[in-house]
Structures are given as C-alpha cells and as structure tokens.
Amino acid sequence: MLRFFQVLTYSCCILLSYSKLTEEIESAKDFLESYNREAEIENTLLYNAIWNCYTNITDYNQNLMTKAQQRFARFGKDKWEKLKKWNWRNFTDEYIRRQFQKISDVGESVLSNEKYQRYSEIKSDLEKLYSTAKVCKKPGDLNPEKCYSLEPDLNQLMANSTNWDELLWAWKGWRDETGQKMYKMFDEYAELFREAARINGFEKADEYWKSWYEMDNFDSEVDRLYEQIKPFYQHLHAYVKRKLKKTFKDRKFPDSDHIPAHLLGSMWSNSWVNIFSQVAPFPNKTNIEVTKEMSNQKYTVKKLFNISEEFFLSLNLKAMPKSFWKDSMLTKPQDNRTVFCFPSSWDFYNQKDFRILQCTEINMEWLVITHHEMGHIQYFLQYKHLPVVFRDSANPAFHEAIGELLALSVVTPEYLQKIDLLPKINNDLDMDINFLMNQALSKLTLIPFAYSLEKWRWGVFNNNIKKEEYNKAFWKLKCKYQGLSPPIKRHDHDLDPGSIVHVPYGVPYIRYFISHIVQFQFHEGLCKALKHKGQLHRCNIFKSKEAGSLLSKMMKLGSSKKWSVAMEIITGQSKMDGSSLLKYFEPLIKYLEEENKGHKIDWNEECSDSYKLVSINGKRENLLAEYIKIQLFMIICINLCINQIVIVF
Incomplete structure (x- = not known):
C-alpha cells in the first residue's frame, strides 16, 4: 500500500509539474503574440523617424529621430x-526559446534612462558630423x-584623380572634418557601450557583437x-604596389613596403577597383565595363532598378511592392536638402513597406550596387511572414552575402550580354585575368580592411x-x-x-569580412545546383529556377534557425571556408604568382614612423604645404592682374 501511495504521489507531482510547464508555455505564447503586434x-514608428531624418537632415528631424530611438529603447527595456x-x-x-533569447537582446537600451539619453545624443552628434561633413579650400x-x-x-575625386597632392588634400x-572632430566624444560613447555590454552579461564588450554569430570559437x-x-x-x-610606383614614379614610397593609403581609388582603401586602369x-x-553603353542606351535610374528586379523575377x-x-x-534630391547618400535598404516591419535610399548614378558600379541593395529587399520580402525578432538574416553577414552573391553574376560577360549591355566578344585567358583582377580589387581587398578595423574596435570596446x-x-x-x-603624419x-561611416553609425563591420568569404561558398553551391560546367567565375545564375528555389528556402528562415542550418541549404556544409573564394580566383592567383617571382x-x-612626403631631390618637406603656397601665390597673381595692379618682386 505504501508503495502505491509513493507512486501515486510521484505521478501527481509529474502531472502538476507538466501542467505548470504547459501553463507557462501557453502564457509565453500569449506574450510573444502580444509582443509581435506591439x-x-x-x-x-522608429524607422519612419530615422528615414525622415536621413532624407532631410535638419536639427528638427534629428531631434525627432532621437526621441523615437529613446521611445523604442523604453519599449525594448x-x-x-x-x-x-x-x-x-x-x-x-x-x-519559443529562440524568440525569448532575441527579445532579451536590447543592446544599449539596457542603460538607465539618463545614460541612454546621453548615449543617443552622442551617437546622433557623431552621425550628424559624418553626414554633413564637407571639405573646403581645395x-x-x-x-x-x-x-x-x-x-x-x-x-x-578619389576614384579618378592620379594627382598625388590632390588625393592627399581630399584624404x-x-x-x-570627420574623425578629428569626433575624437573628444568617442571615448564617452565607447564607455557607455562597455557599460551596456556588462549589464547584458558580457564580461568583454566586444563579445556582445560577436554573440550574434552564435559561435564559441568566433575569434x-x-x-x-x-x-x-x-x-x-x-x-x-605586391603587384599593385609595383604598378602604382610606375604611376607615381616621381614620389617616394615607404621603405617599409606599405602602400600610401590615399592612392587606391577610394576614401578608405576598402575597395581598390577604381585603380583598375592603372594596374x-x-x-x-x-x-x-558597360558605363558608356548605359549612356548610349539612355539608361535612367528607373530602368536600372527595373533591370535589377527582372533578375530576381527570373529566379x-x-x-517589388508598389510602395x-x-x-x-x-x-x-535637387532641392538642396542634406541627405544621407550611403546606399541602404529599409524594412519598416509592417510587412508591406520596403525602401531603398541611395543617390544613384548611371554607371556600371551603380548597376552592381542596385542589384546588391535589391538583394536586401528580396531577403526582407522572403521572411516578412516571421515573428519580428526573426526578421533578419541567419547572421549579420548573410544579408550582405546575398547582395554580393548576386553581383558575382551581374558582372559576368554572360549576364551583361543577355541584358544587351555588352556585345559578344572573343573571350580568352587574358580577358579572364583582367576580369578577375577587377573582381579582386573589389572583393579581396575588403577582407583585410574589415579585419583590421574590427580588431581596432574590439580593442577599444574591451578598453585594451x-x-x-x-x-x-x-x-x-x-x-x-x-x-x-x-600618407602624411597622423596625430593622437x-x-x-x-x-569610415560604420564607426560613427555604430555598425559592426565584421559582417562584411564574413560575407566576402561566404558569398563565394553560396555562389559555388548555386552553380552546382544549376549544373554549371566550366570555371566558377564564369557561372551566372540569371534565369535559374533551381538557384532561386534554394535562395528562397534559405531566406525564408530569417534568423529562426542558426546560420549553419541556413548555410547547409545552399552549400551542403555548415562551416565557413575560404576555399570557394580561392577556387573562383584560381587563374588570377596563378598569374600573380608568376608575375611576382623574384619580388x-x-x-x-x-x-614606418619616419615616413613623410619626400620631394624628388630627396629633401624632406611637406609637399602639400608647398603645393598650397604655390597655388595661393597663383591666385593672388591672377586677382592682381584682374584688378590691373602691377607689383614688381
């Protein structure tokens, strides 16, 4: 009898425990349903306020944006x-557990109201400094x-000039006008970020950003x-440095074998593609290069976006929705508004409003950028049915990787011929090497740029x-x-x-590092699905329903599953790896190895701490200062002549 009551008591405890757990789960579901609506x-509300500010940067709109951010922070907290x-x-x-986990990530909103307000003010000031900066006195x-x-x-100017001093003036x-003016407030911003990370349970502040990748061995x-x-x-x-030394043969390069950072075709040297003609x-x-043909065909911005949409429809x-x-x-805009022109894609989280903000120009670069940004919109559309916390890519890099993946097809001769922007050409190995060089200057160069930038930010956030x-x-x-x-002495x-825009705006950059690796894994996986034969860099997924099906299946997951699950859908593997990138560039790698023999x-x-600009005759002097003096002298002379004043020197 005692045994019977023991079993009965135990069974009742289990039933009560199960009943309590069931009740808790049902309560959790109700909470999630309510949370999703709110x-x-x-x-x-938040993204409308940010949009209004970015498309018309005024003190008034900036203030409204800050208030909206503070309201959203209170909601999250x-x-x-x-x-x-x-x-x-x-x-x-x-x-259910994964939704709760993501809701628990409130970032800097965890700060006290007073400190979060201060954090928002600093961040807003940093963003405004960047977005309104102008350089004068050329x-x-x-x-x-x-x-x-x-x-x-x-x-x-950075893309087209080969004038060392002009590039240095802009650089x-x-x-x-940006970083130097941010110096005093950036330390306070970093300290508030560190405090928020500690409250969120991260011993080291950099671990907060890294946690989004759900990897124990991220570093x-x-x-x-x-x-x-x-x-x-x-x-x-090594190859690019030798070529640049020919372009700037009258200038002294560092003895340390570094390349001066202002010579690589962009303001930040993250992409070197604009110096292709030199190398x-x-x-x-x-x-x-189809820019001239786009002009000949009288391309408009609308046509450029229509071409991009057709790419997705072919898959x-x-x-795109009407809105x-x-x-x-x-x-x-032509109405003198100050706007934030950096290309960006927007999800307003109401399942119907998706937008792009960019100051499009008609050239090949913007053809690629437009496909990239519309790739983000496609991702938004694919996962819009999910709960709000899952409306994101599997990890932050996947959103970028999808956009970049499309660009790998867009720049192929095969695709450009299909949209009538490139005539049929006799392809050979030399053309392939040129093509891959152009791609490497765009893709490969970003990886060490991102790596060094994020190692710096992680060091700052950890207070190292x-x-x-x-x-x-x-x-x-x-x-x-x-x-x-x-290229010139720097100071504390x-x-x-x-x-770099991502620093004042607080956007992690390691996503670009990873995306520039995994995009090639995605590309190879999709090319296998469509049974592409030939070299990987000539594969083009345009009009491939098989590729589109795999992409859709992965994107529809949003962030509801770990990224390794999403990756396996396309690649058949769950590990990030650089071998697909190396396979894509294999002909160029062989060419460079041969060219660099003996170098x-x-x-x-x-x-090199001693590196300064050096004149041709070897005298150490600040050439920029001398250049400015000469130009000012010429301006004075011109003005004097105009005013019919004669001065004898």
Missing part, C-alpha cells in the same frame, strides 16, 4: 524586464568658399579565414586601446594586416576610424 508598430517572469532558458520548444580653386561633399564630389581633409574562426586568403592578398598587394594586367584587352523570386517605387529615394592611443593603434593594425600606411587627436611579396608589420 513590436511591428514600434519598429515602424520594458519587455526585457517582463521576460524575467519566465524561466525561458529551460523551455524545450526551441522556436588648392587651385578660384573660389575659396567652395566646399566638397563626400558624395559625389570627394568620392569621384586628409575628410579625416579633419579563432575569423583568424583562420584571414590566414586562408592572406597569401593571395599578399600577391595582389590592368592586359590594358590593351577589352575591359568588361522565380518576389517582385517600394513610390516611397524609395533613388536619386539625390586607450583614448590617447586610438589612432596609433588603428594604424598599427592597418600597417600589419592591410599593408597600408598613412586624429580619430581616422571616424572617417618581395610581404611588408613590414610595423608602420
């Missing part, structure tokens, strides 16, 4: 507090009041990927890099990993990382 509304009601970490239902300008914005003025000027994996591509990058660096292996061969993916065409900002060493540490990493050195108060292919890890 989160859609709050996200829509309130839900974070309510999560404590449930023992959600022990939920056996992974789908040597040689007759109008000393003329100023230049980043887009399109300075970007075009230094942009950093003076070692990133290091492994960098080491995989490092030999290829070293060969590219092309076979300059007399036809280059795959049996979704069309996309009505509400997006696809060109720079102190304020007085911000810039020194930044250039130490750039010199070591990217093989670049500053020069916060050069602040000249040094690495560089000193340490920056």
Whole structure:
C-alpha cells in the first residue's frame, strides 16, 4: 500500500509539474503574440523617424529621430524586464526559446534612462558630423568658399584623380572634418557601450557583437579565414604596389613596403577597383565595363532598378511592392536638402513597406550596387511572414552575402550580354585575368580592411586601446594586416576610424569580412545546383529556377534557425571556408604568382614612423604645404592682374 501511495504521489507531482510547464508555455505564447503586434508598430514608428531624418537632415528631424530611438529603447527595456517572469532558458520548444533569447537582446537600451539619453545624443552628434561633413579650400580653386561633399564630389575625386597632392588634400581633409572632430566624444560613447555590454552579461564588450554569430570559437574562426586568403592578398598587394610606383614614379614610397593609403581609388582603401586602369594586367584587352553603353542606351535610374528586379523575377523570386517605387529615394534630391547618400535598404516591419535610399548614378558600379541593395529587399520580402525578432538574416553577414552573391553574376560577360549591355566578344585567358583582377580589387581587398578595423574596435570596446592611443593603434593594425600606411603624419587627436561611416553609425563591420568569404561558398553551391560546367567565375545564375528555389528556402528562415542550418541549404556544409573564394580566383592567383617571382611579396608589420612626403631631390618637406603656397601665390597673381595692379618682386 505504501508503495502505491509513493507512486501515486510521484505521478501527481509529474502531472502538476507538466501542467505548470504547459501553463507557462501557453502564457509565453500569449506574450510573444502580444509582443509581435506591439513590436511591428514600434519598429515602424522608429524607422519612419530615422528615414525622415536621413532624407532631410535638419536639427528638427534629428531631434525627432532621437526621441523615437529613446521611445523604442523604453519599449525594448520594458519587455526585457517582463521576460524575467519566465524561466525561458529551460523551455524545450526551441522556436519559443529562440524568440525569448532575441527579445532579451536590447543592446544599449539596457542603460538607465539618463545614460541612454546621453548615449543617443552622442551617437546622433557623431552621425550628424559624418553626414554633413564637407571639405573646403581645395588648392587651385578660384573660389575659396567652395566646399566638397563626400558624395559625389570627394568620392569621384578619389576614384579618378592620379594627382598625388590632390588625393592627399581630399584624404586628409575628410579625416579633419570627420574623425578629428569626433575624437573628444568617442571615448564617452565607447564607455557607455562597455557599460551596456556588462549589464547584458558580457564580461568583454566586444563579445556582445560577436554573440550574434552564435559561435564559441568566433575569434579563432575569423583568424583562420584571414590566414586562408592572406597569401593571395599578399600577391595582389605586391603587384599593385609595383604598378602604382610606375604611376607615381616621381614620389617616394615607404621603405617599409606599405602602400600610401590615399592612392587606391577610394576614401578608405576598402575597395581598390577604381585603380583598375592603372594596374590592368592586359590594358590593351577589352575591359568588361558597360558605363558608356548605359549612356548610349539612355539608361535612367528607373530602368536600372527595373533591370535589377527582372533578375530576381527570373529566379522565380518576389517582385517589388508598389510602395517600394513610390516611397524609395533613388536619386539625390535637387532641392538642396542634406541627405544621407550611403546606399541602404529599409524594412519598416509592417510587412508591406520596403525602401531603398541611395543617390544613384548611371554607371556600371551603380548597376552592381542596385542589384546588391535589391538583394536586401528580396531577403526582407522572403521572411516578412516571421515573428519580428526573426526578421533578419541567419547572421549579420548573410544579408550582405546575398547582395554580393548576386553581383558575382551581374558582372559576368554572360549576364551583361543577355541584358544587351555588352556585345559578344572573343573571350580568352587574358580577358579572364583582367576580369578577375577587377573582381579582386573589389572583393579581396575588403577582407583585410574589415579585419583590421574590427580588431581596432574590439580593442577599444574591451578598453585594451586607450583614448590617447586610438589612432596609433588603428594604424598599427592597418600597417600589419592591410599593408597600408598613412600618407602624411597622423596625430593622437586624429580619430581616422571616424572617417569610415560604420564607426560613427555604430555598425559592426565584421559582417562584411564574413560575407566576402561566404558569398563565394553560396555562389559555388548555386552553380552546382544549376549544373554549371566550366570555371566558377564564369557561372551566372540569371534565369535559374533551381538557384532561386534554394535562395528562397534559405531566406525564408530569417534568423529562426542558426546560420549553419541556413548555410547547409545552399552549400551542403555548415562551416565557413575560404576555399570557394580561392577556387573562383584560381587563374588570377596563378598569374600573380608568376608575375611576382623574384619580388618581395610581404611588408613590414610595423608602420614606418619616419615616413613623410619626400620631394624628388630627396629633401624632406611637406609637399602639400608647398603645393598650397604655390597655388595661393597663383591666385593672388591672377586677382592682381584682374584688378590691373602691377607689383614688381
């Protein structure tokens, strides 16, 4: 009888426990349903306020944006507090547990109201400094009041000029007007970020951003990927450096074998594609460049976006909603508004409003960018049915990888011929090498750039890099990993990382590092699905329903599953690896190895502290200052002549 009552008591306990757990799960489901409704509304309000500010940057709109961010932070913090009601970490239902886990990530919103308000103010000020910066007093300008914005003025100058001093003026000027002015407030921003990470349970602040990848060995994996591509990058660096020395044959390059950072065709040296004409292996061969043909065909911005949409429709993916065409900002406004022109794609979280913000121009670069940004929109459309917390890519890099994956097809001769932008050409190995060089200057060069930038930010967030060493540490990493050195002496108060948009806007950059690895894995996986025969760099997924089906299946998961599950759908494997990238560039790698025989292919890890601009005769002097003096002298002379004043020197 005693045994009977023991069993009965035990059974009752189990039933009560099960009943309590069932009740808790049902309560959790009700909470999630309520949260999802509210989160859609709050996200829509937030992104409307941010959109209004970015498309018309004024103090008024900036203030409204800050208030919206603070409101959203209060919403997130309130839900974070309510999560404590449930023992959600022990939920056996992974789908429910994963939603609770993501709701618990409230980032900086976890700060006290006073500190979060201060954090928002600093971040808003940093963003405004960047988005409104202009560089003035260009040597040689007759109008000393003329100023230049980043887009399109300075970007075009950095892309097209081969004048060392002009490039240096733009390079230094942009950093003076952005990073240097952020220096005093950035340390407070970093300290508040560290405090938020501690409250969120992260011993080291950098672990917060890394946690989004759900990997215990994140650092070692990133290091492994960098080491995989490092030999290829070293060969590219050595080849490009020799070519640039011919372009700037009257200038002194550092003895440390670094490349001066202002010579690589962009403001930040993350992409070197704009110097292709200076480094092309076979300059007399036809280059795959369709800008002129786009002009001949009178391409409009609308046509450029229509072409991009047709790419997705050919894969049996979704069309853009009508509101996309009505509400997006696809060109720079002509009404003198100050706008944020950096290309971006927007999900307003109401399952119907998706937009792009970019100041589109008609050239091949923008053809690629447009396909990339619409790739983000396609991702939004594919997972819009999911709960709000799952409306994101499997990890932050996958969103970028999908956009870049499409670009791998868009730039192929096969695709450009199909959309009538490129005539049929006799292809040969030399043309392939030129094509792959162009791709490497765009793709490969970003990887060490991202690697060095994020190692710097992680060091700052962990407080291993102190304020007085911000810039020194930044250039130490750039010199070591990217093989670049500053073209002019830098100082402690020069916060050069602040000249990179992702730093003042607080956007992690390691996503681009990873996306530039995994996009090639995705590309190879899709090319296998469509049974492509031939070299990987000539594969084009346009009109492939098989590729579209795999993409859709992966994107529909959003972030509801770990990224390894999503990756396996396309690649058949669950590990990030650089071998697909190396396979894609195999012909170019062989070419560079042959070209670099007998040449040094690495560089000193340490920056050359003694490096200054040196004149042709070897005298150490600041050529920029001399250049400015000469230009000012010429301006004075012209003005004197105009006013009919004669002066004898």
